[in-house]
Amino acid sequence: MPLLRISFLLLLFACNPAEQPRTLAEEIRLVSGGKPGPYLVFTINPNDCFRCVNSLHDRLGRVFEKDLEYTVVLVLKERRSIERQHLFSTVLSDLDTTKVPLIWDDALYEKVAQNYSGAREQSLLLMLDAQGKTILCKPVKELTGLEPEIKNVFE
Amino acid sequence: MRILFLNFCLILALLLPGCSGRDPSFALELADKIIIDESQLVLQHIPLQVEMIDESSMAMLNKSELCLYDTRSGKLLKRFDNSSLNGDSLVRATIGVEQADSITILPPDTTGPEPLVQVRSFDHADGEYLIYVYVAYSYRYRSDERAQLEIKKLKLKLSDTAEAPILTVDGAAPFFILTDKNFSIKRIISEQPSLGSRYGTYKIFPDMGFHRRRDEIVLRIYDQPAAFQLPPDQKITQRDSLPMVGLAQIADKKISLKKELLNTSAIPGYSYSSPEYGFSMRHYDLHNDTLLVSTEAGIFSLPGGKRFRMQRKLEANEKPRGPFKIYKERLLYCAGTDADKGKTSTIKILDPRSGELEFQLPVSSSQFAVQGDTLLLVGRDAEHYYIERYAIVEN
Numbered sequence: 385m386p387l388l389r390i391s392f393l394l395l396l397f398a399c400n401p402a403e404q405p406r407t408l409a410e411e412i413r414l415v416s417g418g419k420p421g422p423y424l425v426f427t428i429n430p431n432d433c434f435r436c437v438n439s440l441h442d443r444l445g446r447v448f449e450k451d452l453e454y455t456v457v458l459v460l461k462e463r464r465s466i467e468r469q470h471l472f473s474t475v476l477s478d479l480d481t482t483k484v485p486l487i488w489d490d491a492l493y494e495k496v497a498q499n500y501s502g503a504r505e506q507s508l509l510l511m512l513d514a515q516g517k518t519i520l521c522k523p524v525k526e527l528t529g530l531e532p533e534i535k536n537v538f539e
Numbered sequence: 540m541r542i543l544f545l546n547f548c549l550i551l552a553l554l555l556p557g558c559s560g561r562d563p564s565f566a567l568e569l570a571d572k573i574i575i576d577e578s579q580l581v582l583q584h585i586p587l588q589v590e591m592i593d594e595s596s597m598a599m600l601n602k603s604e605l606c607l608y609d610t611r612s613g614k615l616l617k618r619f620d621n622s623s624l625n626g627d628s629l630v631r632a633t634i635g636v637e638q639a640d641s642i643t644i645l646p647p648d649t650t651g652p653e654p655l656v657q658v659r660s661f662d663h664a665d666g667e668y669l670i671y672v673y674v675a676y677s678y679r680y681r682s683d684e685r686a687q688l689e690i691k692k693l694k695l696k697l698s699d700t701a702e703a704p705i706l707t708v709d710g711a712a713p714f715f716i717l718t719d720k721n722f723s724i725k726r727i728i729s730e731q732p733s734l735g736s737r738y739g740t741y742k743i744f745p746d747m748g749f750h751r752r753r754d755e756i757v758l759r760i761y762d763q764p765a766a767f768q769l770p771p772d773q774k775i776t777q778r779d780s781l782p783m784v785g786l787a788q789i790a791d792k793k794i795s796l797k798k799e800l801l802n803t804s805a806i807p808g809y810s811y812s813s814p815e816y817g818f819s820m821r822h823y824d825l826h827n828d829t830l831l832v833s834t835e836a837g838i839f840s841l842p843g844g845k846r847f848r849m850q851r852k853l854e855a856n857e858k859p860r861g862p863f864k865i866y867k868e869r870l871l872y873c874a875g876t877d878a879d880k881g882k883t884s885t886i887k888i889l890d891p892r893s894g895e896l897e898f899q900l901p902v903s904s905s906q907f908a909v910q911g912d913t914l915l916l917v918g919r920d921a922e923h924y925y926i927e928r929y930a931i932v933e934n
Contacts, residue, residue: 434657437651437653528706
């Protein structure tokens with residue numbers, strides 16, 4: 385009988401292994417509803433400098449105009465409902481949330497920001513290839529559109 | 540005789556508390572909490588600067604906009620409407636001839652969500668507002684060579700076969716705008732070329748706040764960018780005497796720096812990396828006709844540059860935030876730690892003569908203003924931004 389109990393516990397343990405922390409690419413895949421890479425991830429800070437916010441709005445507009453090979457994901461920090469509504473009429477205007485995953489998650493925002501060594505409160509563009517490897521991570525305000533990695537995205 | 544003795548005892552009893560030499564201590568008592576009405580303007584963070592205008596109105600710098608709120612109702616009374624400013628012509632009138640010849644200023648792009656004229660700081664005095672703004676503009680270089688040079692500066696690697704790139708560069712021109720109490724523009728003031736300094740040229744830095752007295756402005760100055768972003772292992776010595784605070788003067792439509800008022804040589808063993816009395820650098824307090832300014836190295840009186848006497852050093856992990864106020868010889872200020880990431884603060888009342896901390900209260904922000912015996916704090920909770928009114932009471 386004790387042997388049977390131990391066997392049962394071992395089986396239970398085998399079925400519930402300790403959960404490994406997910407990689408950023410795995411999290412992005414999860415929040416985008418399982419869509420495959422490559423990914424184009426924007427972290428959006430509406431309190432970024434005014435140049436940055438305007439530039440971000442412009443870049444997002446260009447991304448949504450195109451039928452890109454990338455899965456686009458937008459990540460924001462959690463906000464009050466009144467602020468969310470306000471953002472949909474400003475920075476996120478014309479956004480079709482049925483097509484583009486919009487994630488309000490402080491932890492994911494921070495995780496994306498860890499890819500960039502500078503100030504974390506800047507709106508960033510993170511590009512991941514199909515294997516989840518980082519190709520580019522740069523503040524949106526520093527994007528000139530001339531970078532080879534993103535030339536086909538914004539031109 | 541007995542009556543005389545009783546009278547003597549009564550007089551003694553009345554006089555004793557006054558003769559004891561014990562000062563009263565002060566505390567804050569919450570009197571009121573008003574939710575800020577966001578039907579016209581949605582707030583996205585705690586204001587960068589707040590200032591009491593009169594008994595019932597407070598000016599707040601909300602991200603990039605100057606707004607006036609009724610502190611009793613929380614209603615937005617007025618906004619500094621910068622739509623009447625023609626940013627394009629302002630910029631053209633300001634940039635140097637040499638630069639104007641080498642670039643083409645592009646028509647302003649007003650399609651973005653943020654306005655192109657942004658308020659950075661302000662001061663209210665004599666029924667007028669002096670508002671410091673940035674006007675955004677974009678330009679392209681007229682020559683390909685110059686554009687290529689700029690691309691090199693940006694460290695962009697382009698393929699050899701790439702066509703001559705068209706590079707659009709963003710600029711921002713700073714101005715002061717003087718308005719009346721209703722935000723009607725009276726004068727637009729631009730910056731004149733500045734004085735030479737030991738390390739190059741003085742630069743004024745009104746972004747972090749300033750204090751205006753008639754046509755004079757006290758404000759932060761610097762002459763090398765390293766003054767703001769010094770490597771952690773580098774220590775600035777007294778010998779370097781870097782400028783910190785200067786006096787500028789407005790004459791007609793120009794503002795120019797007149798002299799340095801405070802530099803790092805006033806602070807023995809000064810180090811930017813480990814300030815012991817460190818305060819943020821945007822705040823001024825007029826106390827008994829003496830102007831006090833907070834810097835990352837402490838509080839100083841101007842123009843003499845005498846350090847405000849404090850018996851107690853700040854705690855090792857204590858980070859002062861927001862404004863300060865001298866109230867009946869006490870120092871009112873907010874502080875937090877690096878660990879709280881600015882999300883919570885503690886408002887403190889300190890007697891600088893004894894170093895005794897008389898009162899402390901956790902609050903949700905560090906932006907407050909004091910008027911008379913009342914302290915007003917702009918805070919937030921999960922759903923609202925609010926104005927809390929505290930009575931400063933004697934214990």
